[in-house]
Each structure stands twice: as structure tokens, then as C-alpha cells.
Amino acid sequence: MANYKISYKALTDLFKECESLLTKNINIDGNDKRELLEKLTFIRNNLTGISTLENALLYRLIFEEAPVGIVQYNSEGVITTCNYRFIRIIGSSAEKLIGLNMLNLPDQDVVKAVKKSLNGKTGLYEGNYKSVTAEKTTPLRAKFTPIGSGINNNQGGIGIVEDVTENFLALAALSESRSRYQTLFENNHSILLIIDPVTGFIFDANPAAESFYGWNRETLRNMSINEIDTNPYNEVKSSIKNFASSPENYSQAIHRLSDGTTRQVEIAGGEINFVKRNLVYLIVHDISERVQMQESLRKFELGLDRSSHPVFITDIEGKIQYINAAFEDLYGFSKKEAIGKKPSILKSEKQSDEFYKDFWETILSGKVSSGEIINKTKNGDLVTVIYSSNPIINEHGKIIGFIAIHDDITERIKMEEAIRQSLYEKEIMLAEIHHRVKNNLALVSAMMVLQAENSDNNELKGKLHDSANRIKAISNIHEHLYSTSNFASIDFIDNTFKLIENILSTLQTDTEITIEKRSGSVFININQGVYCSLIINEVVTNIVKHAMRGSRKGTIGIKAKEKDGIVIVVISDDGHPLPEEFQSENFSSLGMELIHILARQLDGTFGYNSINGETHFTLSFKKADNPKKKFSSGK
Structure with missing residues (x-):
């Protein structure tokens, strides 16, 4: 047994420290704890009266049975002895620990505490101690007490070392709990x-x-x-x-x-x-925004469900995700039959592959594709629809699907075709009417010319020829309408040109007359066309009979323009000028009388003037879009 040199006070302090630690919640089994308490009670009862350090057996009992690590070191800080508990805490062996100088340890906090005890004061240490004799780090709490007294302590000291791993773990767990609380709650x-x-x-x-x-x-x-x-x-x-x-x-x-x-x-x-x-x-x-969005979606879905237009929605791969009731009604597919399928179930083979290629390229680029397409129903019937296919784009600009809206125009197409057919038939009928009217008028005109040729009365012959020309002027309008597809209006310049050609042919003048178009086309309705043709017939007949008489050559110019709803017609000739005393209102003849009557029918005015060697007949009237007056020969 070692010869332990320790004071009564140090022994008493050691006892109290062991007793205090033992009564705490130290990791010792219950039976061992009771046994140690009994031994400590025995020591306490026998401490009374001890005044020297000779009772080494008593110290050995405390030393060996203490629930904490005990280490004794000399005045130079060199470990002289330690108990088994200390060896376990440090994780080393007695051979490595005995003779170790604690003043040379790398942990300066331990060194400071040991030095303090060698200077006669109690030194305390608490922290994660890394053993120099073993690869082990242990949370420790240590108390270093001097054996002697005074500043010059040459007896060394005793260290009581406690393994506080459980406390450390508890503190770490508490810290982690607080950190977790801050992370989960605060942040x-x-x-x-x-x-x-x-x-x-x-x-x-x-x-x-x-x-x-x-x-x-x-x-x-x-x-x-x-x-x-x-x-x-x-x-x-x-x-x-x-x-x-x-x-x-x-x-x-x-x-x-x-x-x-x-x-x-x-x-x-x-x-x-x-x-x-x-x-x-x-x-x-x-969830306010989500609720509002859901409400909007409900309204949207309700609107789609109740829409009279067929609607279906597909995903990005083109698989149908939704159809409304109108889709079921038009195409005959139920939701169970359509959802999950592709719109190719509607394909009628009436569109080319190029059509579908352009269609997909358009909507996959984020653009809207619209137009007219022929689809096929479940029963195989063909339907013509106007479609609009729109990409559905999310908030990130990514296409997530497509929505297509169809409008069934099959009946409208049939109706339009019926109307076109009806119009075509009416056009044929009108053309035939104009053709027959023209033929009838031509027949009447020919009969009058024939009558004139069989008459010996030159005055009667002239009047019959004039009447025949007037009938030809009307016939010319119907011929013009028959030769065009427009039965509502006539090209005034073209019609007048042909009318003058007919007049020159009928009158058989010796003068070589040239007809000039001096303006572009002006279109007037058929009623105004008849009035204008009859007026021009009288004017041109007068030019040929009087202005061009005796002339070798001559020119008749045709000009018409429309400005602010007023049509202005000018017929010019370079024949003999009008007498200076000529006044149309004072000139009495059937032709002039007809001009006055027809001008009033047009709600128009007319007049003559001579400029730069030409005589101009000018007629102006308000253009009518639709016929308002029927032809009348009355004044």
C-alpha cells in the first residue's frame, strides 16, 4: 500500500465532494450507489478524531470507491496516482498516466487550474477535454485542490474529475431544440x-x-x-x-x-x-387568392359546360382532358369515350397532312390557330366547323395544354349553298329576261326601220328612223346588262360608247367619225341608265345630222365623273358650232322636248356651250344607289 501523505482537511474535503457527487444523478447503478453510500457513512463516522495522515487505509477506501475520478499530483504537477474511475474517464491506462506532467498539457485551461491549486487555491475546469494518452474527447468538470496550504505549496494537489457527458448531451439537445424551434418557428x-x-x-x-x-x-x-x-x-x-x-x-x-x-x-x-x-x-x-381562383375556375367551367359551342381541352401531348355538353351533342362522343383520346377521333380525312402540320406548328409556337375544318362525328357524319385552338400558357410562359372552341356551321354552309344556287338561277333568269327584252326591242326597231324604208314620205321616214334609234338606245341597255354579271348597275362610259356606235351605224353618215373615251368608268343604276341613253341618243343624233353635216371627219368625245354624289356627263364634238342665238329652252323639236322631259326624270340639269372649237353638251344629276322612279314619258 502506498504511503499517502494527506491532511485532515483535504481528506474531509474529498469525502464531502464524493458524497455530494454521489447524491447527484450520476450514472451509477442503484445497488452500487447504496453500497458506496454505506462506505462513505462509515468513513464519516470514523473521521472524528483523526489528526494525522497515518490512516492511509481510510484514504484508500475513499480513493478506490469514489464515484468520480481522483488524481493526485506532486508540487511539480506530475501525476503520482489516480483511481480506476479517472482512468475510465480519460480512456487511458495507469502506466500512461502515472508520471504525466499536467503542466505540459496542450489544454491551457487545465494547466491554469492545476497551477492555481499549486499556488494554494482551488482551480476549476469545465470543457471538452482531449486526452493526450488516448484518442478520446470527453466533456469534463474538474476541481483541483491543494494538499498543503499557503502560496509555496510543495505537497501537490488532488483533482476530482467528473464525466459530464450526459449533462453535455442534454445541453446540446436543449441547444439543438432551441435551434430547431428557431428554425421551425421563428424563421x-x-x-x-x-x-x-x-x-x-x-x-x-x-x-x-x-x-x-x-x-x-x-x-x-x-x-x-x-x-x-x-x-x-x-x-x-x-x-x-x-x-x-x-x-x-x-x-x-x-x-x-x-x-x-x-x-x-x-x-x-x-x-x-x-x-x-x-x-x-x-x-x-x-387561401384567399386560391379561393378566388377556384371561384373563377368554377365560373369558367360553368361557362364552358353551358356554352352552346363545343369546347375541349387537351394536355401538352394532345390528350383530351375535358369536353363540354355541346361537344357531346355535336360529335356524339361521351366524356368516358373522349377523355384520354386525341382529337384525331374527329379526323375526316378532308384536310391534308400539310394542314395538320401547319396547325401543330402554330399552336406549339404559342400562337392561335383558327379557320374552317371538316370533322367527322362518332356516327361518321361530316360537319363543318369554324375552330379556334389556343395554347394554355402558365405564369412561367410554358405551354401546359390547349383549348379548342368549335362553331358548327354545317347548316349555314347548306343555306349559303342554297342561296348561291338560288342567286345563280335568278341571274340566269334575269339575263334571259334582258336578252328577250333586247330582242323584242330590236324586233320593234327593225319593223320601224322596215316601215320607213317602204314609205315614200321622207318626213315620215325620218321620224320612223328617229324612233327606231330611240328604241335601240333602250335595247342597248338590256344588251349591256345581259352581257355582264351585274344586273344592278351599268358602266356608263362603255354603254355610251356602244350606243354611239349603233347610232352611227343606223344613220349611215358619210362623215368619218371617231369616238373618244375621255374618262374612266362611272357606274349608275339601270333606271338612270335608260334616261341617260335616251338623252345621249338625241344629242348624238343631232350632232351627226347637223354638226357633222358636210364634214369629212369628226370626233365625238365621252366624259363622265362623279363628285360628292353628283354625276356630270359631257358629250363633245368638233363639228359646226351652234348658232350664237341658240337657246335650248327656245328650240322646239321632239328631240329637245325629250331631253327636257328625261332631264326632269333624273332631277338633273343640262346645257350647251362652245369652248376652243368644240361644242359641249353637259348633263348633271344626283346619283341614285337604288332605282327610285319608274320610266315615264310624261312631263
């Missing part, structure tokens, strides 16, 4: 409230709740959940209890904000224990 972007289920008061609120509700944290901690939740008190209380009993519960509510506005929220929650106190946490999600 959570979700709105979190902790509620006392008994009183309904808000125990805590995170920054996200402050931002959402508009009250600061301190104000929220002094509020009840009923001041936020607009539901009746009993409903709120029942909801909180449900969260405490079943964390899978969800509820919706309307929460009031600090500015008086409300927001629709969805709440999830559960029970937590905080310092032996049962509380309820609430995770609040603002």
Missing part, C-alpha cells in the same frame, strides 16, 4: 400561432404571423384567438380542441387583420407540450 415563412386550448389566448406568434395579421408579437401574445377568428366562440373553441386530439384535422375560417380587412385561411394544427403545459400549434395558410 418559418408559414404563419404559426401557439394557442392555450383552455383559455384560447395566443401563447406565441412567429414573425410571419406579425407580417400577416399586422399586429406586433407582443400585441398578439395579449390577444385571444377569438379576436382574430370571425367564427362564433363555441366553434373556435371546438376547433382548437379537435386540433389537440387529432393533428390530422383541417379547417377553414375567415381571419380578421389589424386594418379591419378579412382573409380566408386554411388551418392545420396539433398538440405540443411546453414545460409540462399542453398547448396547440396552428399553421395558418392564406
